[in-house]
Amino acid sequence: MKLYYDFHIHSCLSPCGDEDNTPNNIVNMALLKGLNVIALADHNTGKNCPAVMAVGRKNGLVVLPAMELTTSEDIHILCLFERYEDLQKLEEHISSRRMKIANRPEVFGRQLIMNEKDEVIGEEEHLLIVSSGVSVEDVAALVKGFGGIAIPAHIDKQSNGIIGVLGFFDDSLGFEMVECTVDSGVKLPQITDSDAHYLWDISEAEHFIEAETCSARGVFAALKKLCARGE
Ligand SMILES: [Zn+2]
Numbered sequence: 001m002k003l004y005y006d007f008h009i010h011s012c013l014s015p016c017g018d019e020d021n022t023p024n025n026i027v028n029m030a031l032l033k034g035l036n037v038i039a040l041a042d043h044n045t046g047k048n049c050p051a052v053m054a055v056g057r058k059n060g061l062v063v064l065p066a067m068e069l070t071t072s073e074d075i076h077i078l079c080l081f082e083r084y085e086d087l088q089k090l091e092e093h094i095s096s097r098r099m100k101i102a103n104r105p106e107v108f109g110r111q112l113i114m115n116e117k118d119e120v121i122g123e124e125e126h127l128l129i130v131s132s133g134v135s136v137e138d139v140a141a142l143v144k145g146f147g148g149i150a151i152p153a154h155i156d157k158q159s160n161g162i163i164g165v166l167g168f169f170d171d172s173l174g175f176e177m178v179e180c181t182v183d184s185g186v187k188l189p190q191i192t193d194s195d196a197h198y199l200w201d202i203s204e205a206e207h208f209i210e211a212e213t214c215s216a217r218g219v220f221a222a223l224k225k226l227c228a229r230g231e
Pocket residue numbers: 068076153154160195
């Protein structure tokens with residue numbers, strides 16, 4: 001079946017994410033847009049995934065747990081998972097390596113952790129848009145080891161895109177898929193997402209993936225299959 005997706009959406013936990021990007025607002029907007037599956041990908045954290053996944057379950061939207069990891073080179077890598085427990089392992093791994101700089105909410109924005117009722121249950125005190133301490137050379141194998149897929153994010157963007165930073169796409173880094181809004185020119189399967197920091201930026205039902213079932217398991221299996229095709 002065709003499942004319309006947007007695998008790169010930020011919530012109010014990303015300092016640059018709008019505070020209206022709450023679990024319920026994200027899920028409702030995705031459904032309004034006609035999407036079947038989304039992934040919540042905040043900078044260097046997955047702490048709002050449980051709430052968004054719970055709201056998704058209640059409303060018939062598949063939500064993959066994810067994170068947009070910043071490498072030590074300042075490259076953004078979209079890390080998609082099927083299970084939240086696996087994403088948590090990545091979060092634990094980077095928690096000791098991540099740069100610890102206090103967030104300045106008045107400059108960067110607040111970093112709100114919410115429950116499935118959109119109530120604030122915590123605030124991340126360290127700025128999330130810093131290096132995770134993981135190098136671009138290690139990230140593909142690391143994420144795969146935790147059961148996820150590491151996808152260089154927005155590779156057509158100059159800032160924080162892998163080509164913009166390194167100057168070229170290095171095939172030896174072990175990536176199996178890229179995220180790009182135009183034809184990437186890279187010989188790997190490609191996904192196209194919104195990278196929405198505001199609700200209205202969430203994708204229309206435009207890009208789809210062929211999956212066996214409309215479930216996290218089905219979508220993740222479809223992504224893995226695409227990755228294998230690139231080999
Ligand atoms: Zn990014």
